[in-house]
Amino acid sequence: MKNTTKIISLLLLPILFTNCFDDLDDSPVSKTDINDFVYRGMNSYYLYRENVNDLTENKQNNADYNDYLNSFSDPIDFFENLIYNRETVDRFSVITSDYLAFEQLLQGTTVSNGMEFGLLRYIEGGNDIFGYVRYVLPSTSAESANLKRGDLFYAVNGTPLTIDNWRGLLGQNSYALNLATYNDNGTPTTDDDSIDSTNETVSLNKVPYTENPVFKTKILQVESQNVGYLMYNGFTSNFDNELINAFGYFQANNVQHLVIDLRYNPGGSVNSATLLGSLVAGEPEGEPFVKLQYNNLHQGDNSTYNFTNQGNSLNLNKVYILATKSSASASELLINSLNAYLDDVIHIGTNTTGKSQASITLYDSPDFRRTNADPRHTYAMQPLVAISVNKNNEVVPADGLIPNIPLAEEINNLGILGDENEPLLAEALAHIASTNRVSTQLPSKPIKIVGDSNDLIPFKKGMYLDNK
Numbered sequence: 298m299k300n301t302t303k304i305i306s307l308l309l310l311p312i313l314f315t316n317c318f319d320d321l322d323d324s325p326v327s328k329t330d331i332n333d334f335v336y337r338g339m340n341s342y343y344l345y346r347e348n349v350n351d352l353t354e355n356k357q358n359n360a361d362y363n364d365y366l367n368s369f370s371d372p373i374d375f376f377e378n379l380i381y382n383r384e385t386v387d388r389f390s391v392i393t394s395d396y397l398a399f400e401q402l403l404q405g406t407t408v409s410n411g412m413e414f415g416l417l418r419y420i421e422g423g424n425d426i427f428g429y430v431r432y433v434l435p436s437t438s439a440e441s442a443n444l445k446r447g448d449l450f451y452a453v454n455g456t457p458l459t460i461d462n463w464r465g466l467l468g469q470n471s472y473a474l475n476l477a478t479y480n481d482n483g484t485p486t487t488d489d490d491s492i493d494s495t496n497e498t499v500s501l502n503k504v505p506y507t508e509n510p511v512f513k514t515k516i517l518q519v520e521s522q523n524v525g526y527l528m529y530n531g532f533t534s535n536f537d538n539e540l541i542n543a544f545g546y547f548q549a550n551n552v553q554h555l556v557i558d559l560r561y562n563p564g565g566s567v568n569s570a571t572l573l574g575s576l577v578a579g580e581p582e583g584e585p586f587v588k589l590q591y592n593n594l595h596q597g598d599n600s601t602y603n604f605t606n607q608g609n610s611l612n613l614n615k616v617y618i619l620a621t622k623s624s625a626s627a628s629e630l631l632i633n634s635l636n637a638y639l640d641d642v643i644h645i646g647t648n649t650t651g652k653s654q655a656s657i658t659l660y661d662s663p664d665f666r667r668t669n670a671d672p673r674h675t676y677a678m679q680p681l682v683a684i685s686v687n688k689n690n691e692v693v694p695a696d697g698l699i700p701n702i703p704l705a706e707e708i709n710n711l712g713i714l715g716d717e718n719e720p721l722l723a724e725a726l727a728h729i730a731s732t733n734r735v736s737t738q739l740p741s742k743p744i745k746i747v748g749d750s751n752d753l754i755p756f757k758k759g760m761y762l763d764n765k
Contacts, residue, residue, distance in 0.1 A: 326673035332366040332375045334661040334671070335392070335678060342657055342665075343390075344592050344681040345381035352379060372676060387681055389654055396660065396677035404535055407754050408470065409508070410501040411437020412444055413530075413561065415623070416463060416748040417708065419492060426458045426747060427451045427477060427492050428467075429708060431561055432530075434508060442499045447711045449477040451494050460747065468753050470503045479709050490709065510565075511539045513558075513715045516550045519729045525552035525611075526715055526722065529573070532565030532627040532760075537572055544576040544609035556617040556725045558714070560646060560706075563751045563758040564626030567685075570760075571602045574631055578638050579610030587634050588690070589655060589683040598683075615641040617725040620698070621706070623749055625650035626760035629693045630685055637688040644700045645724050651697035655683040655760060685760070702728070706744045 339352060346352040356365050369375035376392040377383065393399050411434035416426050430448040433439045451457060452475035453466035466472065476497040482489045510531035517524040525547035529540070547555065555577065571586045580586075585601045616639060618632055629649050636642050656679040660670040686692050704724055712719030717726055751758055 324673060326671065328370065328372065329363060329366050330671070331372045331661070331674060331676055332369055334659075334676065335372055335376050335379070336366065338659040338665055338678060339376075339379045339680055341594060342592070342659065342680060342682045343379070343381075344654065344683065345387060346592060346594070348381045349379055376678060387654075389652070390656060390678075390680045392676070392678040394674070394676050396658070396675050399658070399677065402754070404507070404533075406505055406507045408503045409434065409437065409506040410503045411435075411439035411506070412474075412501060413750045414450075414467075415744065415746045415750075416458070417744060418460075418747060424460050426460060426463060428458065428463075429711070429744075431749075432512065432714060434506065437506060438500075438502045438504070442501060444499060446714060449479060449492060449708075450474045451477040451492065463748060464753065467750075472501060474499045474501055481709065487709070507535075508533075509536055509539060510562075511536060511543050514543045514546055515715045516547075516552065517717055517726065519554070519726050520731060522554060522729070523550055523552045524554040524556060524726065524729060525550070526556045526558065528558040528714055530562050532562070532567075532569035532573070534566040534569050537569055540569065540573060541576065541607065541609055544607070544611065547611060548609050552611065554615070554617070554729050555611060555613055556619065556722060558619045558722070559624045559628040559631070560619045560621045560721065561623050561749075561751075562620075562625075562628045563623065564628055564652075564760045567602060567627060567630065567760060570627040570631045570634075572605060572607070574635055575604045575607045576610050577613055577616050578604070578635060579607070579612035580604040580638055582606040584638075585688045587630055588686050588688075590686065591683045595682070614639055615643065617643045617645060617728070619645050619721045619725065620649050620700070621646045622648060622650060622697070622746060623751070625758050626652045629653070629698055630760065632698055633691060633693050634687045637691065643702065643725070643728060644698060645702045645704055645721055645728075646700050647703065647705050648697035648699055649693075650758075651693060651695045652758075652760070653685050653693040654681045655685055656681045657683075708744055 340346065340355065343352065356362050369378065373392055380390055381387050413431045414428045415431055416428050419425050419427060428450045430444055430446055432446050433444050453472045455475060456466060458466065476499060477492050477494050480491045480493045508531065510529055510533045512530045513528040515526040517526055527543055567587065574586050582604060584604045586604050588601045589599065591598045616635065620628060620632065629652060632642055632644060658677055658679055659665040660667050660677050662669040684692060702724060704721060710720060717723060
């Protein structure tokens, strides 16, 4: 199993894709067949199988097994019946009826208009929300519309955004975005600030798009020392060469310090996280970077992913990482694993998501691999099967990694990404300077997101491994 499976940990509730593939086979698959696949996979690999009575009873050995399977009319309902404490323990296991679309997502191809956004409440606990642009992807509809970081919007097609409707409104392939402005009402205090609607609209259209996660690289100077800045927005193995080249750029410019911006990075490939760790630390090849630990039935699948020998490694003992609540899975893995090696991993920002569990993509075949999967359907599932830990067996806490320097973004002072005056980057540069200044002033309008653009993309907030 270890040589062909994909491993993914997710911060999503179960999502059912509904694409239909009429050309797979003429004979229909029965619900009994699919439910049998679900049961066999969960009974073997589920991380919490010992906590689920239907699994520990091993109903496959019972004479009424088919009756048990047929008591559930839908595979997703059956899958949910086998989940342990969905609300508090297992928030991440998922099932899909379209593994073809899922496989495309792992390659970094989605449908996008290029606007990456976050969502905020007007009032703490309120239902009404507004959005802000985090960054704009190149060669997209959002770039053509001249959207930029810090732009605000309050409605889509004239309908104001709420906690309940934003997914449907912003999930459309085409829509008109109703813009807003930040109003400080001419006072230095923020108590009377407001988000005001305007008559301006922007039309956006989504098309298939493959994002290069190496969003920005830059060389900055602090007291005659070179500082490398990397904004990296997804651990996507298809762009590992671009990541290696970025560190070649840093190495050629003799950087003595490094700032990695993961503030909006939802996760991705464990292999790419291991690569990035190797490029930062340059630990000897073969040293453990991250370990995966499975349930009692699959201890033989426990595995270690080691540092790799990279010619562009910076061999640093200290690194600055900008991370927020939107930093998840592989982003957290990188911080947690580097903490076990480097003298200092300075985390600037806010608590991260808190996600260390992993799940395996299981297909409907005798050994759950992609090869020989039942051609009559495209169901697959990703149950939690393992915990990721660092060299010292330390896990990412469920409430996220705590920053060394707490500093939230401010909606009225987002700054320009990569600019030395952008607040989070400026804090890192000030700490690098001989003063080693640490911020003691909390932001006046800290951002507490209630959702973001990654929530619209199934499996986007995940951590997976492609063994080759």
